[in-house]
Amino acid sequence: MTQTPKNSRAEREINDNLKRAYDDVIQQPVPDRFTDLLAQLKQAEAEKAPQNARGDNADQ
Amino acid sequence: MQTSDPRDELVEHLGAMRAFAMSLTRNSALADDMVQDALVKAWTKIDTFQPGTNLRAWLFTILRNTYYSHHRKARREVSDTDGAFSDQLAQKPDHDGRLQMRDFNTAFAELNDEQREALVLVGAEGFSYEEAAETCGVAVGTIKSRVNRARARLAELMELNEDEALEMTDSVTTGIVSAQKNVA
Numbered sequence: 001m002t003q004t005p006k007n008s009r010a011e012r013e014i015n016d017n018l019k020r021a022y023d024d025v026i027q028q029p030v031p032d033r034f035t036d037l038l039a040q041l042k043q044a045e046a047e048k049a050p051q052n053a054r055g056d057n058a059d060q
Numbered sequence: 061m062q063t064s065d066p067r068d069e070l071v072e073h074l075g076a077m078r079a080f081a082m083s084l085t086r087n088s089a090l091a092d093d094m095v096q097d098a099l100v101k102a103w104t105k106i107d108t109f110q111p112g113t114n115l116r117a118w119l120f121t122i123l124r125n126t127y128y129s130h131h132r133k134a135r136r137e138v139s140d141t142d143g144a145f146s147d148q149l150a151q152k153p154d155h156d157g158r159l160q161m162r163d164f165n166t167a168f169a170e171l172n173d174e175q176r177e178a179l180v181l182v183g184a185e186g187f188s189y190e191e192a193a194e195t196c197g198v199a200v201g202t203i204k205s206r207v208n209r210a211r212a213r214l215a216e217l218m219e220l221n222e223d224e225a226l227e228m229t230d231s232v233t234t235g236i237v238s239a240q241k242n243v244a
Contacts, residue, residue: 021083
């Protein structure tokens with residue numbers, strides 16, 4: 001395996017670029033389709049669950 | 061009795077899921093389709109998640125499975141990568157190190173899928189080699205080797221030559237970096 005020093009310039013630049021690219025996507029606002037999807041899945045789950053004691057689940 | 065449902069935590073991982081998907085597909089439409097599929101799978105298969113273990117690693121395992129079983133093929137049929145991990149970055153005005161970033165994205169695109177995911181998991185997401193190995197279903201040594209090869213290949217493509225680096229003093233390096241910023 002390589003014996004490259006951990007703090008080499010190349011490694012540093014690669015890590016910086018990589019983190020910047022990754023963080024840039026992470027920091028984008030999450031599209032509504034995903035929060036909507038999670039809400040739909042949750043609702044479907046609540047409707048099929050047998051113990052709907054509270055009766056406050058959203059009606060279709 | 062159920063005190064907490066890990067599915068309630070899915071929302072906290074959406075950003076990271078998109079970033080990981082983006083790093084694999086380098087196309088935002090495909091990446092988001094992939095995240096959508098993975099979310100549905102995660103929701104329906106939550107029983108296979110062991111509470112107390114790394115939820116994000118588990119989600120990434122699902123994501124990469126959807127990529128390799130389906131989206132990688134779609135990826136080949138899409139000619140445009142909207143950068144990456146690239147175009148949003150290039151479009152950002154006056155982004156520090158913009159020139160350098162474009163080079164990085166070009167180089168990043170040259171890596172194969174296995175190298176790319178290993179590098180992202182370890183280098184960007186901060187997974188341990190063990191977590192990355194588990195996520196990818198390979199040995200720890202395989203992950204280490206992929207990460208090393210990915211870094212070596214990127215350095216080669218970005219012409220970040222180790223020999224050059226050794227010859228440079230810090231002041232010379234600083235001078236070159238600021239010169240590049242002026243050009244950009």
